[in-house]
Amino acid sequence: MKKFVTLFTDSYRELKSVRTITTSAMFGAVAIVLGMFSINMGSYIRVSFSSIPNGMVSYLFGPVVGGLFSGSMDILKYLLKPAGAFFPGLTLVTVLSGIMYGCMYYRKPVTLRRVLVSKFLVMLVCNVILNTMCLSVLYGKGFMVLLPARVFKNLVMWPIDSMIFYTMAKALDTMGVFKAIRRTRTVGTK
Structure with missing residues (x-):
């Protein structure tokens, strides 16, 4: 617990x-x-790869920064390109996903297994269950009516998102980007 x-x-x-702040x-x-x-595939399904930077920030800076970053990016992206109605519940789910990624990635090595498990958990809890509940409330559609399409979309995107995130994280780590960010962060705090 500690x-x-x-x-x-x-x-x-x-x-x-x-x-x-600047890296974020x-x-x-x-x-x-x-x-x-x-x-956008209708009002209920959106395919996007903008969660990759959310995962990177959560990996580098942890659950608090990851949650704040994810929530603020959700609001900012909506203001720049509104798609559907704004619903605060969806933003809170995005904050939760940033916190979950931060808990699973922060100060831990990036492995394919860790990425697959964390992506699966976030997709199951946040994307499939909580987002579908929010969309059900927002649009007045039944939860079970929205669920099959959202489950299918997330099952298809799970390995794709996982491989993209894993490949990007490994590439940035190999190039020394993460090490440079961490080194300058520790130098600046002394």
Whole structure:
């Protein structure tokens, strides 16, 4: 339990770093661009790769920063490209997904298994269950009516999102980007 609490306190301390804010802003720009290229399949299904920067920020800075980043990006992307009605419940689910990614990635090695498990859990809890509940409330459709299409979409996207995130994270790690961000963060705090 102490390790779990430490994840949040350490992630909260990350907010005090200018490096955290600027790195998050750069990933935010990438998330906004990726969000502009989302594919809407009706009112209930959207295919987008803008969750990749959310995972990267959660990996680098933890659950607190990841949750704040995910929620703020959700609102900002909606303001720039509104698609459907705004519903605060969907933003809270996005915050929860950032927190979940932060708990599963922060200060842990990126492995394909970890990425597959974390993507599956976030897709199941946030995308399939909670988002479908929010859409059911928002549009007045039955939960079970929306569920099959959303389950199918997430099952198709799960390996694709996982492989893209894993490949990008490994490439950035191999190039030394993550090490450079961490090194300058620790140098700046001394």
